[in-house]
Amino acid sequence: MDLADADYRLPVPMKDIPSLGPQKILNGEVHNWYRIVLGYSDHLVGQILDRFDIKPGQKVIDPFCGTGTTLVECMKRGIDCVGVDANPSSCFSAHVKTNWSLKNKRLLELLEEIELKQNLYLRRKVAYKQDPTYKYLEDAGMIRRGWISPEPLRKALAIKSSIVNLATSKPYKNALMLALIAEVITGSSNVKFGPELYCGPAKLDSDVFSGFAKRVQAMAKDLLVVSSIASGKATVIEGDVRECDELFNSHALGPYAAVICSPPYPAEHDYTRNARLELAFLELVKDRRTLRSIKHNMIRSNTKNIYKEDTDSAYVDGHSKINEIAAELDLRIASKTHSFARLYPTVIREYFGGMKRHLLSLKNFLVDGAKCAYVVGDQSCYLQVHIPTAEILSSIAQEIGFKTLEIKQWRSRRSTATSKEIAENILFLQK
Ligand SMILES: C[S@@+](CC[C@H](N)C(=O)[O-])C[C@H]1O[C@@H](n2cnc3c(N)ncnc32)[C@H](O)[C@@H]1O
Structure with missing residues (x-):
């Protein structure tokens, strides 16, 4: 999960999610090979799989799979799964963590x-x-x-x-x-x-x-x-999940019974910066051009990956809450001189536009009735304007035919910008 705008050292009890049954393997096996600070817990994935009652024979997708937490948890339960990520170093680790055939x-x-x-x-x-x-x-x-x-x-x-x-x-x-x-x-x-x-x-x-x-x-x-369990099969794909049609047709994947993921939030978090040493050691980035092309494939969630040619905002042109937030930001940046602040309203529009494109392109690959869990946090890091991320994503998803089952708060964090508690939610959707 994305913890930008939060003091991540706070003890963060998992709230509200009922205890839903044990994992098959409880000691973090495989997950600990490599984790990222913004990854979510394997236990949370296990609880969501239980809530959705996903069984072997059904297929799960994590469109923002990071280091493969969802995939490893599905495999442990014998469930086939697919993970996608735009960052090749995340794909590398997800790939290694889902190959259990090594001796x-x-x-x-x-x-x-x-x-x-x-x-x-x-x-x-x-x-x-x-x-x-x-x-x-x-x-x-x-x-x-x-x-x-x-x-x-x-x-x-x-x-x-x-x-x-x-x-x-x-x-x-x-x-x-x-x-x-x-x-x-x-x-x-x-x-x-x-x-x-x-x-x-x-x-x-x-x-x-x-x-x-x-x-x-x-x-x-x-x-x-x-090696002793009948594990599920995992596939990892590098790419941009705003374009699932292109990504999945060539791989003949799906349909999926469930989506479990934590996408980026609209915050000043640069995923490529956190992975720069990994990208360098894996020789996946050798110059500015390769770094830029990775950023270009990502949801626009921070001012460092906004480009002149971006057009995702057009997908949410008429959305009143997004327009209201962007207008408030426009007002507050009027007095600011530093150039990044001027991009805040653009990030908000591009972020939600990109997420709408993602949901639209993924929908075709889900079975009717498929259940989805998007773990997202509210934000207030942009000039303290509150962004109710799950609420807005819920309304966008409804516009394109998803049903919102619930927005469940699973923990709260203290904002470093406002010192107030802000919610981190799981948005439960159904196709
Ligand atoms: C919060 S992290 C997910 C962490 C993951 N749940 C884990 O436990 O490791 C969000 C991920 O979304 C990826 N991402 C951002 N934009 C993307 C896009 N357009 N398509 C696919 N992945 C994207 C980032 O590279 C990052 O790995």
Whole structure:
């Protein structure tokens, strides 16, 4: 879930959702391989699956799948599922987390090989500077700005090269890379999340290999557990869910009995910024152009991904509540000089227009009566104007033929802009 505009350190009890039955596997297996600060809890997904009474044989979609929380939870229950995300690094982690065919013994053998290889790489003092990840981080100024200190970076790149040069198949290399990026982000780099990414005190050195090794060992242990269950099948697709027709026709997917997701909220959260180190390590971003093309595929939820050619706002032209919020923002920005503030009304219109396009294009792939859960938060980060996200999405969904079953508050957060409690809701819809 998107926690922008909130103090994410608040204890956040899950409210109102009745306890609906146990998960099959309770210890966070697989989920912990890699999580993002804006991801939601596997338990919430389990509760929604119970509420919808989804059984094996039915298909679930998470159109904003992030690191695959919904997919992993469906698989644990033997339910087939599809996840889509516009961010290739999220797709990478969702993909790895839903491949349970790897042999745990083989993974541990490879870990031993990496230990030997990385020692050789570490002796070659300058070789790592030729690595595309190093070059990108250097060119983008991220080393200078302290995202990661030179010594941990050198060690992480030695592990990366060792993985790349293993004589093994891609799925094993991918699993090992996921363990490496998880270790880089949470153990060896200087980045912190509050929930926006910032650079904390520099870690001048770090035992990258032992952190990495612990993660691979935990992964191997989880693989042993999940290999014993009759899991569902998961498919991960990279793309823009405002264009489901294009995305799904070619994959011949659906129809879906349920949608479970947490889309971006209209807030100043830049998903690509939070994933910049991952994107660099996976060599998915090598320059500004590739970064921009990823942003371009995303719902317009912040002022850093608004483009001249955007037209999603046309989908919500006549929506009175959106117009009212945009008019209020127009009024409040009149006295502001900083240029980003001038884009606030545009973000609101583009965001809800994009979400309408998404709902319209997804609808054709849902069975009649399909149930949908959209986890979204209200916002007030734009000049303290209150944005009742679930309420507006509900009215948009009704315009295009969905029925609103309920807007359920599942927790509240304290806004950093207003110090007031604001709601985080689950919008339950039915086709
Ligand atoms: C709040 S996160 C979802 C987190 C996920 N539930 C998890 O547990 O990891 C929202 C996701 O929506 C994705 N996204 C934004 N715009 C998108 C679009 N147009 N199409 C597909 N995915 C998009 C972002 O990349 C981000 O991963």
